[in-house]
Amino acid sequence: MSYPFSEIEERWQRYWQENGTFRTDVHDTSRPKCFVLDMFPYPSGDGLHVGHPEGYTATDIVARYRRHCGYNVLHPMGWDAFGLPAEQYAMKTNVHPSVTTERNIGNFRRQLRSLGFSYDWDREVNTTDPSYYRWTQWIFLTLYNAWYDTRVQKARAIDTLVQEFATSGCAALGTPANYEGPEWGFDAAAWNAMSALDQQQVLTNFRLVFEHEIPVNWCEGLGSVLANEEVDEWVKKGYSVERRPMRQWMMRITAYSERLLAGLETLNWPASTVDMQRNWIGKSEGAEITFVSEAGISLSVFTTRPDTLFGVTFMTLAPEHAAVDELATPGQRAAVDQYRRQTSFKSERDRQADTEKTGVWTGSYAINPASGERVPVWIGDYVLAGYGTGAVMGVPAHDERDFAFAETFGLPVLPVIAPDPASPEYQGVLAGGQCYTDAGTMINSGAFDGMHSEEAKWKIVESLGAAARRTVKYKQRDWLFSRQRYWGEPIPIVKYDSGLVMPLEMSELPLVLPEMAEFKPSGSTESPLALATEWLNVEHPVYGHGRRETNTMPQWAGSCWYYLRFLDPANTETVVTHDLERHWLPVDLYIGGAEHGVLHLLYARFWHKALFDLGYLSTDEPFRRLVHQGLILGEDSQKMSKSRGNSVNPDAVVAEYGADAMRLFEMFMGPLEMTKPWSTKGVEGLRRFLNRVWRMVVGDEEAEVAALVTDRAMTLDEERMLHTTIQKVTEDIEALRFNTAISALMVFVNEFINVAEKPRAAMEAFVRLLSPFAPHIAEELWSRLGHGGGVANQPWPEFDPGKITVDEVEIVLQVNSRIKAKTVVPAGTEANELERLALEHDSVRYLIAGKTVRKVIAVKDKLVNVIAS
Numbered sequence: 001m002s003y004p005f006s007e008i009e010e011r012w013q014r015y016w017q018e019n020g021t022f023r024t025d026v027h028d029t030s031r032p033k034c035f036v037l038d039m040f041p042y043p044s045g046d047g048l049h050v051g052h053p054e055g056y057t058a059t060d061i062v063a064r065y066r067r068h069c070g071y072n073v074l075h076p077m078g079w080d081a082f083g084l085p086a087e088q089y090a091m092k093t094n095v096h097p098s099v100t101t102e103r104n105i106g107n108f109r110r111q112l113r114s115l116g117f118s119y120d121w122d123r124e125v126n127t128t129d130p131s132y133y134r135w136t137q138w139i140f141l142t143l144y145n146a147w148y149d150t151r152v153q154k155a156r157a158i159d160t161l162v163q164e165f166a167t168s169g170c171a172a173l174g175t176p177a178n179y180e181g182p183e184w185g186f187d188a189a190a191w192n193a194m195s196a197l198d199q200q201q202v203l204t205n206f207r208l209v210f211e212h213e214i215p216v217n218w219c220e221g222l223g224s225v226l227a228n229e230e231v232d233e234w235v236k237k238g239y240s241v242e243r244r245p246m247r248q249w250m251m252r253i254t255a256y257s258e259r260l261l262a263g264l265e266t267l268n269w270p271a272s273t274v275d276m277q278r279n280w281i282g283k284s285e286g287a288e289i290t291f292v293s294e295a296g297i298s299l300s301v302f303t304t305r306p307d308t309l310f311g312v313t314f315m316t317l318a319p320e321h322a323a324v325d326e327l328a329t330p331g332q333r334a335a336v337d338q339y340r341r342q343t344s345f346k347s348e349r350d351r352q353a354d355t356e357k358t359g360v361w362t363g364s365y366a367i368n369p370a371s372g373e374r375v376p377v378w379i380g381d382y383v384l385a386g387y388g389t390g391a392v393m394g395v396p397a398h399d400e401r402d403f404a405f406a407e408t409f410g411l412p413v414l415p416v417i418a419p420d421p422a423s424p425e426y427q428g429v430l431a432g433g434q435c436y437t438d439a440g441t442m443i444n445s446g447a448f449d450g451m452h453s454e455e456a457k458w459k460i461v462e463s464l465g466a467a468a469r470r471t472v473k474y475k476q477r478d479w480l481f482s483r484q485r486y487w488g489e490p491i492p493i494v495k496y497d498s499g500l501v502m503p504l505e506m507s508e509l510p511l512v513l514p515e516m517a518e519f520k521p522s523g524s525t526e527s528p529l530a531l532a533t534e535w536l537n538v539e540h541p542v543y544g545h546g547r548r549e550t551n552t553m554p555q556w557a558g559s560c561w562y563y564l565r566f567l568d569p570a571n572t573e574t575v576v577t578h579d580l581e582r583h584w585l586p587v588d589l590y591i592g593g594a595e596h597g598v599l600h601l602l603y604a605r606f607w608h609k610a611l612f613d614l615g616y617l618s619t620d621e622p623f624r625r626l627v628h629q630g631l632i633l634g635e636d637s638q639k640m641s642k643s644r645g646n647s648v649n650p651d652a653v654v655a656e657y658g659a660d661a662m663r664l665f666e667m668f669m670g671p672l673e674m675t676k677p678w679s680t681k682g683v684e685g686l687r688r689f690l691n692r693v694w695r696m697v698v699g700d701e702e703a704e705v706a707a708l709v710t711d712r713a714m715t716l717d718e719e720r721m722l723h724t725t726i727q728k729v730t731e732d733i734e735a736l737r738f739n740t741a742i743s744a745l746m747v748f749v750n751e752f753i754n755v756a757e758k759p760r761a762a763m764e765a766f767v768r769l770l771s772p773f774a775p776h777i778a779e780e781l782w783s784r785l786g787h788g789g790g791v792a793n794q795p796w797p798e799f800d801p802g803k804i805t806v807d808e809v810e811i812v813l814q815v816n817s818r819i820k821a822k823t824v825v826p827a828g829t830e831a832n833e834l835e836r837l838a839l840e841h842d843s844v845r846y847l848i849a850g851k852t853v854r855k856v857i858a859v860k861d862k863l864v865n866v867i868a869s
Contacts, residue, residue, distance in 0.1 A: 002687070003694035005658030009776040013113060021792050022118040024074045026567060026580055034071040035584050036063045037563055037623075039592025039600070040078045040125075042555075043104035044085060048111045049640050049647040050678055051632035054666045055591045058629060058736065060117045061667070062589055064772035065733045067118075068796035074584060075118055076566040078125035079105050083555045084222070084230075087487040090519040097487040097519070101128055111650060115659045116775050118792070123569050127558030132565060133489040134510030135575045136557050141492055141503050143610055144209035148255035150174075155255075155613035161206055162199075165191040176205040197499050208255065208610060209481070211501070213247045215320045215385055216480065217347065223521020223528070224484040227554065229599065231347040243344040245320065246525060249491060249551060251479040253606045257281050260605055269626040270673075273597040280598045282475025287461045288389070289468045291315060291366040293377065297323050299366055302388040302473050305398065307457040309370040310445040311416035314394040315377045316359060316405065318385040319343045327377055329363030336360050336379065343381040351381045357405040369467040370460060371446070380405060386477045396435065403435040416444045417453045479603065481554060484527040486519050488552030494538050496546035511548075526550040559600055560607045563587055563622060581617055586624045594628035601626070627736060630674040632666070637677045648678055660774035661687040667738035667773065689746060690777055693770065696753045697763050697781045707758060709785065714759045719803045721751050722762045726799035729769045738773070745770060760785070765797040813838050814865040815847045831858035838864035 016022060036059045041052065063075035081104075086097040105126065112119070125132055146155045151172075164172070169187035181201040182194060191199070204210045217226040221239045225248065231241050253260075261281050264274045286304035293299060299315065317324060319340040328336040339360040343351070359380035366377050375394075382401065383392055396406035397415040406413055413432035417440040419425055428434030430443075439453045447463075448456045461468045482491075490511045492504040504511060514535035522530040529550040530536065538546045567580045601623070608622040633639060634646030641647065653662045664686040669676045699707035714722065725748045732741035748766055752758060764785055771778035771791050782791035806827045811834065813821040821843040825834065835856045838844050844866055851868040858864045 002691050003698070003777060003780075005660065005687075005690075005776070006655075008780045009114075009116065009654075009659050012776045012779045013116060015779070015790065016116075016118070016792070017113075017121075019790070020122075021790060022073075022075065022120050023122055024072065024120045026074060026584065028072050029583055031070055031072040033584055033588075034063070034066040034073045035563075035587045035589075036066070036073060036075045037566075037587045037590045038077065039590070039596060040080050040559070040562060041108060042080045042083055042085075043101065043108045045089070045100065045104050046642055046647075047104075047107050048650050050650050050653060050662070050666070051640050053112075053115055053650060053662070054632055054672075055593070055629040056112065056115070056117055057663050057666050058627070058672055058738065059589065059591050060663075061733060061738060061772040062736070063118050064775060064792065065796065067793055068768060068771065070795065073118075074123075074566065075120060076123040076125075077112065077117070077119040077121070078123075078562055078566070079108070079127065080555065080559045080562070081105065081126050081128040082488050082553075082558055084224070084485065084487070087485055087519060088222070090487070094518055098128065114654055115650065115663065118775070123566050125562055125565050125569055127489075127562070128487075130510040130512050131572075133558065135565065136489050136553065136561070137492045137504075137509050137511060138506060138575060139561060139607060139611070140209060140489075140553070140557075141506065141509075142614065142616075143251065143607075144207055144493075144503055146208045146610065146614060147203075147206035148208060148252065150255075153259065155208060155610045157614065158203060158207060161203070165199075165202070179205050181205060200500065208252045210250055210252065211247055212250050212478075213245050214250070214480070215243045216246050216248060217241050218244045218246065218525070223523075225480070225482060227480065228348050232349070235347075240345065241347065243320070243346070248480055248482040249549075251481050251606070253479045253603070254474060254476055256606050256609055257283070257474040257476050259609055260602065263605065263609070263621050266621060267626070268624060270594075270597075270628055273594065273601070273626065273628065276597045277602055280476060280602065284473050284475070286471065286473065287458075287468050288471050288473075289369060289393070289461075289464065290466075291369060291375075291393070293323075293327060293364050293366045294374070295326065295364065297326055297364075299323060299377070299391050300389045301391045301393045302471070303393060305395070305457070306461050306468070307442065307453040308395040308398045308416055309368070309393070309460055310448075311395045311397050311414045312368050312371075312373075312375055312393045313396060313406065313412045313414055314375050315366055316380040316383050316392050316394055317362075317377065318383040318390040319379045319381060320385040321379070321383075321390045324362065324379055327362040327364040332361060332363035336362060339379065339381075346381060348384060351384065357382060357401075357408045359405065359409065361409075369464050376411075378405075378409075387475060388473055397429070397432060398435065398437055400435050400437065414444060416442065418443045479606075481557075482551035483554050484521075484525060484550075485552050486513070486516065486528040488554070489557055490529070491549040491551055491553060493549040494540070494543075494546040495549065496540065496543040498543060500543055502540075502543060502546075522550075527552060556600060556603050560604045563590075563604075564617075575616065578618070581619075585617065585619045586622055589625050589627070590623040591627045591629060593631075597628065627672065629672050630670075630676060632669070633675065633677040635678050635680070640678075648680070653680070653683060657683045657687045658690070658776070660776050661690055664689070664742060664773055668742045670739055672736050672738060689749070690774060692749050692753055693774075693777065693781075696749055696758070697767070698784055708756065709758045709760050709763050711760050712757060714762060718752075718755075718759060718762060720806065721748060722765060723799040723801075723803040726765065726769065726797045727801075727804065730796070730799065733772065742773060745773070767791060768794055768797055809861045811861065812863040813841055813844055814863060815844060816867060816869075817865055820844065820847060827861060829860065831860060834858040834860070834864050838866060 038056055038059050063073050066073045081101045086101050089100055090097045145158045147158050147161050149156050167188055169191055175184045182198045217231050219226050219239050219241045235241055264277060284304050286302055287306045288300055288302050291299045359378045362377045364377045365374040368375055394402045396403040396413045398417055415429050419429055419436055419440045425434055429436040442448045442451045442453055442456045461470055490513055492511045494502050514532040516532055519528050522528050527550045536548050564576045567584050568576045604622055611617045612620050636646050638644055638646055661683055665683045697707055699705050725744050728744040729741045767778050767781045778791050808824050809827045810822050810824050812819050821841060835858045848868040853868045855867040
């Protein structure tokens with residue numbers, strides 16, 4: 001008979017909720033802690049499909065297992081609920097985003113509860129709740145009021161910098177990169193004499209949060225800036241996106257590039273994710289070299305190959321480079337303007353794609369500081385203003401990208417590094433018809449000819465004096481933090497008519513979103529908040545009239561720190577109590593999609609390190625162990641999506657097969673990290689397994705046949721099977737090998753289901769082993785075995801290695817590969833002894849009589865095969 005899953009699952013879910021079974025006492029330090037975290041979901045209107053619960057099931061198994069092992073487990077859930085889809089829906093329907101968001105959350109919560117996940121729902125957080133985003137705003141202001149002191153390699157309060165300027169000026173600090181403001185080099189007197197606006201401008205160059213004009217992805221139809229990773233999605237939906245310079249809020253994550261790199265060495269993360277972050281940060285050691293145009297305009301380039309400097313035959317600038325307007329000659333102005341306009345409609349990803357190179361000559365030349373030669377200055381969309389200096393030196397003989405550009409526009413190719421003369425590429429390189437990117441012997445490089453290129457690299461830099469300097473650059477750029485949306489965290493900043501930009505006082509938080517009649521774009525580059533005039537305008541007794549910041553924060557903001565709030569969700573005094581974060585951090589296991597391997601995880605690490613520097617946290621990294629679950633594809637082996645029509649709703653699966661069967665199937669499909677296709681037939685197979693489990697412990701109630709469970713002692717074989725299963729399941733859960741753990745449970749059932757009189761000790765241990773995987777049926781079986789109080793907090797069974805050891809084993813005796821007999825021998829009997837025993841066995845002797853033994857194959861503890869003819 002089938003076990004009555006619908007009745008059982010509903011009953012035990014209600015029991016857990018009413019009894020607070022999974023409520024965590026975070027102040028209990030008497031037991032070891034285990035913080036198990038999911039990447040919390042964005043509650044879309046489509047609800048969950050069966051791919052979503054895979055990671056949640058994995059964390060739930062670990063959380064339940066750790067509870068069985070005596071740990072104090074924190075396993076929370078919440079909602080990353082700000083986002084553009086809700087606002088787009090509001091624009092179309094004029095239904096407030098909070099209404100649709102709350103409705104979607106309710107559906108997600110119901111679906112997650114129906115799967116029996118052991119979340120502490122008392123700790124549920126929602127990034128759109130003002131009581132939550134009050135602290136997101138607090139973190140924003142905390143970082144705004146901080147700077148990164150490179151002398152001690154940590155963030156400090158901005159007041160310490162103000163005090164230093166006021167007492168000793170800026171003498172002890174190097175000039176900030178891309179410095180904007182009053183002339184650098186001021187002393188204390190000059191600082192104290194500066195206007196408040198000038199001081200504000202100086203500090204902007206240091207703050208971890210600052211405003212800056214940069215090229216951004218502007219979408220007119222959405223009325224918003226898009227992150228690079230959002231562009232393709234909205235272009236596919238029919239929106240156009242163009243690059244245009246806008247003043248935006250930024251976060252100075254680049255200050256932490258080296259710390260973020262170093263921290264990767266301490267983490268138990270997938271190697272692929274570590275590599276992704278390392279490549280995203282993109283540390284390069286090289287030289288910054290200054291070319292000067294014939295009109296006297298300085299153009300800096302960064303290169304990791306200064307040994308190729310004599311081979312520069314052109315320069316390429318990003319179309320957005322600040323010097324382009326000055327460099328464009330009257331004859332080239334129209335072509336330059338047209339090209340820049342065309343480029344503005346390309347995403348950065350498109351610009352960096354490996355396609356035919358495009359560009360336009362500015363009409364100007366610069367002087368190569370090594371050779372003194374004139375080189376034309378071009379603009380090309382493959383160069384990005386935000387990477388490096390926004391300018392590259394073109395060395396087509398030794399850079400594939402430059403070679404392609406030179407071929408396209410007929411620019412000269414000058415080899416300056418020769419390969420080994422014996423190599424087949426030697427003649428092609430010297431003739432300028434082939435690109436050579438490796439090290440070699442310097443040629444066409446003046447005094448450096450004949451040197452090995454590695455030796456010449458830094459000697460060339462030294463020879464250029466003030467025109468070059470060794471430096472380290474990072475590909476990573478500062479975090480664009482502004483979005484022109486309504487549905488996001490308001491940025492707690494006021495801009496006054498005097499030019500002063502002032503943060504709100506911490507006591508004024510949260511700055512709550514205003515109620516609005518409609519949510520359409522403002523008609524300018526500001527968000528819809530610009531239309532909320534009563535909310536927008538501020539009168540201050542000292543600063544006068546001002547306007548609130550109309551940009552809101554990106555969706556990433558709320559997800560950067562939610563793991564902290566789970567520790568202390570009701571705290572109104574601080575973001576998290578020190579005692580709690582000190583005890584519970586870092587997170588012990590974090591499971592989520594590999595698509596968040598860079599941005600979310602990098603942003604969270606950045607905020608965590610900054611808060612650590614400033615004394616609010618006691619750990620330097622947030623997540624100790626990270627695992628990415630693989631994708632569950634549709635039954636057509638394509639990614640599940642509404643548009644493909646291949647999504648499977650878990651509600652339907654649970655209704656037909658039960659939550660336990662679905663949980664087991666998602667873990668049984670294969671290793672957690674693998675991509676695998678969904679199979680509804682596969683769920684049916686796991687339901688049949690659960691039916692067998694039910695018959696093993698309860699019996700067939702429909703046939704009125706009860707299973708007989710008694711207190712009898714187990715046989716040696718039964719003990720061996722039980723303890724082997726305990727060992728296998730325990731080790732597999734520890735290693736997140738859930739599919740093989742389930743296989744071990746199946747083997748156990750196969751061994752015991754037909755035993756007439758089941759030993760109680762074996763059945764009770766099995767139910768506890770099953771509990772993390774199929775908690776509903778485990779609870780019911782535990783109750784049927786005569787226990788109250790539920791199985792969720794019962795101690796985990798321990799295996800005895802002595803019970804697993806086998807004294808004797810049965811081996812198979814084969815003649816010409818056919819089984820002819822069996823015999824029992826001491827475990828571990830050596831092959832030569834097995835051969836002797838087999839040849840002396842009566843059955844074997846009879847069958848090989850009169851024949852010649854050609855070969856004997858003996859496998860320890862398994863078989864002996866006698867080949868005779």
